[in-house]
Amino acid sequence: MAKPDILQVGPYPAWDEEPLNEAFQVHRYFDATDKDAFLKEVGPRIRAIATRGDLGASRAMIDACPQLEVISVYGVGFDAVDLAACRARGIHVTNTPDVLTNDVADLGVAMMLCLARGVIGAESWVKDGSWVEKGTYPLKRQVSGRRAGILGLGRIGFAIAQRLKGFDIDIAYCGPSPKEHAKGMTYIADPVALAERSDFLFVALAASAATRHIVGREVIAALGTDGMLINISRASNIDEEALLEALESGALGSAALDVFEGEPKLNRRFLTLPNVLVQPHHGSGTIETRKAMGQLVRDNLNAHFAGQPLLTPVF
Known part of the structure; x- marks a missing residue:
């Protein structure tokens, strides 16, 4: 079965990158030189966005992904995600509370x-x-x-x-x-x-x-x-x-x-x-917590594509 296409907004540590690439067809937004052109090319295939709390997902990014089903945030904060756009389209949003x-x-x-x-x-x-x-x-x-x-x-x-x-x-x-x-x-x-x-x-x-x-x-x-x-x-x-x-x-x-x-x-x-x-915004900056955050991002994505309840839904 084909891997679901996901848009990765920003880099993660290597211990998260590798399992993410194994489970999904990952499109690395942060590597694209022309990000608008990149979104125009891959956006129609994207079913999920993996992002970070500081990066979020803008309305323009969400609009460029008509098949988008879920946004998984690496971090507890989700204020950088356009929640109104998500609610309007029934797109689920998850974050990583508790572990940090x-x-x-x-x-x-x-x-x-x-x-x-x-x-x-x-x-x-x-x-x-x-x-x-x-x-x-x-x-x-x-x-x-x-x-x-x-x-x-x-x-x-x-x-x-x-x-x-x-x-x-x-x-x-x-x-x-x-x-x-x-x-x-x-x-x-x-x-x-x-x-x-x-x-x-x-x-x-x-x-x-x-x-x-x-x-x-x-x-x-x-x-x-x-x-x-x-x-x-x-x-x-x-x-x-x-x-x-x-x-x-x-x-x-x-x-x-x-x-x-x-x-x-x-x-x-x-x-x-x-x-x-x-301080350089590193409240969650320990190896143990960052590994737990990455795992929860993937667990939410896996649960969604398996038709199971999301572990930590925002909505």
């Missing part, structure tokens, strides 16, 4: 600790001779016993909360409604009020049109001169211009960021700020 929850939560907490305790600056202090020449590294702020706010208590937000409890941190969260499983945490309906009572504000929301720039000037101002913003969700959840202005003026204490608008070509103003920790 722990790694993303780990990185979020690690960024908080790293920035609060000045780990990167302190290492440079030792290596460049400042410890010998200037003495003790400048004092930083305590983490244990302080207050954290989590904007979005989904899988990742809850995993962050579980880790923060080990530091005896007072935790509050914000979302559409209180969560039954949020034992010992305070529910606050308003993001501004959440920021106002937080020393550390974690952004763990799924991105959507409704959450775009939810962390705007009011939230940033409420977090204040001693506050830290940690974003391991999507860049669109934060008003980057407002964030940069606050960081540059000192209106916001600091920010630890794993995601950026236009990444990897982020706004270079971030690179000059001493109160910012930047």
